[in-house]
Amino acid sequence: MLPAAASLRKQGANRGATSAFLISTPESGIDSIAVTYALLDPIMTAVRPLAAFVTAITAGVLENIVDRPEASGPLQADRSCPVDNCCDGIDCPDDVHRRHHGPGEKIAAGLRFAVTDVWGDIVGWFAAGLILAAFITVLIPDEFMARWLGGGLSSMLVMLVVGIPLYICASASTPIAAALILKGVSPGAALVFLLAGPATNVTSLTVLIGILGKRGTLRYLLVLSGCAVAFGLLVDWLYGFLGISAAAVIGEAAELVPEWLQYAGVAVLLLISIRPLAAMFHRKTVGPKGEITFHAGFPTAPPAGVKKGEGPSCPPSCGCGH
Amino acid sequence: MLENILQFPVDILAAAWGILLDSSVYILFGILIAGLVKVILTPGTVAAHLGRGRYSSVIKAAFFGVPLPL
Numbered sequence: 079m080l081p082a083a084a085s086l087r088k089q090g091a092n093r094g095a096t097s098a099f100l101i102s103t104p105e106s107g108i109d110s111i112a113v114t115y116a117l118l119d120p121i122m123t124a125v126r127p128l129a130a131f132v133t134a135i136t137a138g139v140l141e142n143i144v145d146r147p148e149a150s151g152p153l154q155a156d157r158s159c160p161v162d163n164c165c166d167g168i169d170c171p172d173d174v175h176r177r178h179h180g181p182g183e184k185i186a187a188g189l190r191f192a193v194t195d196v197w198g199d200i201v202g203w204f205a206a207g208l209i210l211a212a213f214i215t216v217l218i219p220d221e222f223m224a225r226w227l228g229g230g231l232s233s234m235l236v237m238l239v240v241g242i243p244l245y246i247c248a249s250a251s252t253p254i255a256a257a258l259i260l261k262g263v264s265p266g267a268a269l270v271f272l273l274a275g276p277a278t279n280v281t282s283l284t285v286l287i288g289i290l291g292k293r294g295t296l297r298y299l300l301v302l303s304g305c306a307v308a309f310g311l312l313v314d315w316l317y318g319f320l321g322i323s324a325a326a327v328i329g330e331a332a333e334l335v336p337e338w339l340q341y342a343g344v345a346v347l348l349l350i351s352i353r354p355l356a357a358m359f360h361r362k363t364v365g366p367k368g369e370i371t372f373h374a375g376f377p378t379a380p381p382a383g384v385k386k387g388e389g390p391s392c393p394p395s396c397g398c399g400h
Numbered sequence: 401m402l403e404n405i406l407q408f409p410v411d412i413l414a415a416a417w418g419i420l421l422d423s424s425v426y427i428l429f430g431i432l433i434a435g436l437v438k439v440i441l442t443p444g445t446v447a448a449h450l451g452r453g454r455y456s457s458v459i460k461a462a463f464f465g466v467p468l469p470l
Binding site: 086089090091092094095096098099100101102103106107108109110111112113115116117127130131134135138139141142146147156157158160161167184185187188189190191192193195196197199204208209211212213215216249252253256257329331332335339340341342343344346347 | 408411412413415416419420421422423424425426427428429430431432433434435436437438439440442444446447448450452454455457458459460461462463464465466467468469
């Protein structure tokens with residue numbers, strides 16, 4: 079996520095657009111929307127991406143008001159072929175570039191991305207989220223948390239304090255939120271956790287300061303917290319207004335799926351989890367700590383203004399045909 | 401006492417298994433669509449659409465970021 083945003087900034091996007099992207103991308107994704115529908119309910123499924131969108135726009139617009147973006151040349155977009163990198167898209171006309179691969183090849187590449195990149199990136203976190211949710215379900219008595227986290231501003235603030243330093247992706251935070259709601263946490267407070275958890279963590283803050291600057295990072299955190307709390311209060315009000323008990327309705331979507339399909343789903347999911355989990359285990363136990371590679375699908379582009387073949391690392395006498 | 405100690409990991413696994421059963425079909429659906437989106441909507445495409453606008457670029461960046469699984 080962060081390398082994607084850093085590279086977006088390098089490609090010439092202004093700070094406001096970069097911080098908007100930095101918020102809406104981790105706070106919501108198609109995978110987490112689907113998981114939210116499965117484990118929570120339709121209201122949360124709709125509010126989560128909406129809150130991410132509004133938060134992102136608020137932070138981005140504020141950033142560009144405070145710090146007017148510098149006007150410079152056009153964005154240098156990375157146009158390299160997403161299917162197999164067969165073409166970098168530079169000097170390649172649009173209609174030719176679009177037709178390097180047929181629909182079949184594109185769908186196959188999409189399926190490959192789904193299994194390796196998308197699921198490979200979240201499987202470890204999802205397993206951790208699942209175990210944590212299971213611990214909450216088993217260890218904490220029912221209705222136990224209703225007293226402290228049953229709603230109101232203080233519940234939201236507690237969830238902010240928990241969510242901001244925590245590193246967890248949007249999909250993996252969903253089962254935890256479901257378990258919390260079942261133990262009496264108000265849906266609004268759970269939403270604050272769902273928004274603040276994925277958007278920030280202790281280690282990402284240093285990278286954020288590099289991309290947005292110190293003041294920019296502070297504004298980013300303030301907008302993020304303010305919007306999360308506001309949406310949390312709004313959601314609690316909405317459930318109250320509609321007379322819905324969140325604990326009673328969550329997880330209902332799962333009942334729409336026939337049992338045999340559920341087992342088939344688990345089987346397929348476990349099957350495609352073996353490789354990424356084994357690789358992760360292998361990295362942690364044996365093998366030297368290699369270079370960290372990000373599978374963000376966002377190859378680093380040359381900094382804006384530098385044309386192809388004029389990279390600073392290439393001395394004039396290098397003989398590579400300049 | 402011993403029974404409780406033995407029962408605890410069984411309960412944890414049962415709870416995790418229940419959540420997994422509830423969510424796996426939706427996860428598969430979600431990651432399949434997300435994979436297809438990654439082919440069509442690469443972050444490079446996002447950058448190409450952003451432009452220089454003070455507000456339009458922000459709205460586009462926020463909008464593209466919502467479905468992107470990163």
